Amino acid sequence: MTEKSALEVENERLVTQFCLDWAKRDATMLAEYLADDVVYQMFEGNPDIIGKEAFINTLDAFLNSMKEVEWEILRTYSVGELVINDRIDHFVGKDESKSMHFAIAGWFLVRDGKIKIWRDYSLPGGISEVGSGFTSG
Template identity: 35%
Template sequence: MTEHSIDLGAAASEEANIATVEKLFSALRDKDLDTAESSLSDYVVYQNVGLPTIRGSKRAMKLFAGMQRPSMGFDFKIHRTAADGETVLNERTDVIAVGPVRLQFWVCGVFEVRDGRITLWRDYFDFFDMTKALVRGLLGAVVPALRPTL
């Protein structure tokens, strides 16, 4: 291969890894826990940096199951995605809705995908940004015109 040639097999693998990550997020948005769980390795490590680490798909799914109440919702918008082999990076906006309160905040995610399943999910976010999201979400619950939208 030349310096500028593309390894089509590696590119296809990276695209498949990106698709696995996107499938997980779509399933969580759609409250499809079976599909979400099928995206995770049994031994997944799920980290929200600064918060306790969750180990194993069963524990991660227990957390997500708690967010499946009718009054709760999750949405996301991926702004950028990059892949290098088994590693997928994305920059996104996540939305967590609890009744009329909508928290919308920036997240950068790192994923390791092996054999079509996520083995590592590490999210980085800013606690100050989360605090602003909470204030804006609470204000938006009272004044709908202030409610954030994707």
Template identity: 30%
Template sequence: MGNEQVIREFIAAWSRLDVEELVGFFAEDGIYHNMPTGPVQGHEALRIFIGGFINGWSETVWDVLTLMSAGNTVIAERLDRTVAHGKQIDLPCCGVFEMKDGKIAVWRDYFDLATYMKPLGG
């Protein structure tokens, strides 16, 4: 499977809100850098971080607006539509993925944290 298809499947997997499935897309030493926070590395740290991040989410669908790749880099512009703590949040995002052997080695996700927090009252 090509890198673009792996990332399309990863994005689709978020709608299932299954932490183990999501972590499985990463290399063992994979890094997730959710830009408003510090990076986390490795499956155990990813489980904790992703689990905490989606805590309170009842649904999420990520629409791919643009997806392109060059070599081992995939860029996905998205609109993440999430219900978190009973509140609808529509969050424009851009993810940059560095791939290695069909797994995510590094994921940097860029978005405006205030856009996420405002519907939650933050």
């Protein structure tokens, strides 16, 4: 097994911190991890969100409606500029009946220290529930 390159280690660190920072529920702060012309697809089949401004406009109101957000990273892999993580995304609404939990495979292309392309895919057989509360451990 080959050791990870310095680039792979740094890219994993960047993506992991980005995922952990969702707990801050601040779309403008999260956009600092993204390239200006980022391409983000929230779920397969959804249209791409292109650019930092579109990312902020799309997610700001949603994040402000949340009481708690936690992205639980189960595994992370990297090859060069590509980082893939296996995670469970927990979103708890201010009204807990609007809570959501999703099993996700995240695919990130990192260039020049910024996330350039990001796609999330629902995992078959994984958690995908809406409406139950979540208590972080």
